[in-house]
Amino acid sequence: MKQLALRIAGFGFRREATVGSLGQALDQLVEHYGAIDxxxxAHSMLSLVEELGRLRGIEVIAVVDAELATVTTLTHSEQSLQARGTGSVAEAVALLAAGPGATLLGPRIISVDRQATAALAEGNR
Structure with missing residues (x-):
């Protein structure tokens, strides 16, 4: 029996971001790709995403910050590379949380206020 793939939304954001910034980015993902599981x-950025998860009734997975730099992403943001060692925090988080063999469904999206990014990965976790 084939296991259904889980769709996991990963987030990256600036200190100034609000739960509204993240919610708007999540809404864009849902509009573009459909349901998210x-x-x-990243563990250091967990509290705001946990707040969004509580508001939306969606489980939240924490990813170890040190693992971000081990992931190859579609996006190559210089700011993200300098700050976190990865081209896109959102893409790296989504891939790590989705587990080995996960794939991105596309590059990250950016919230309208440009404070948050979100990316969607499919995996079997």
């Missing part, structure tokens, strides 16, 4: 964030 779980949310994910």
């Amino acid at each position: 779980k949310l994910a964030a």
Whole structure:
């Protein structure tokens, strides 16, 4: 029996971001790709994503910050590379949370206020 793939939304955001910034980015993902099973964030950025998860009734997965630099992403943001060692925090988080063999459904999206990014990965976790 084939296991259904889980769709996990990963987030990256600036200190100034609000839960509204993240919610708007999540809404864009849902509009573009459809249903999302779980949310994910780097451990150091977890609280705001947990708040969004509570508001939306979606489970949140924490990813170890040190693992971000081990992931190859579609996006190559210089700011993200310098700050976190990865081209896109949102893409790296989504891939790590979705597990080995996960794939991104596309590059990250950026919230309208440009404070948050979100990316969607499919995996079997």
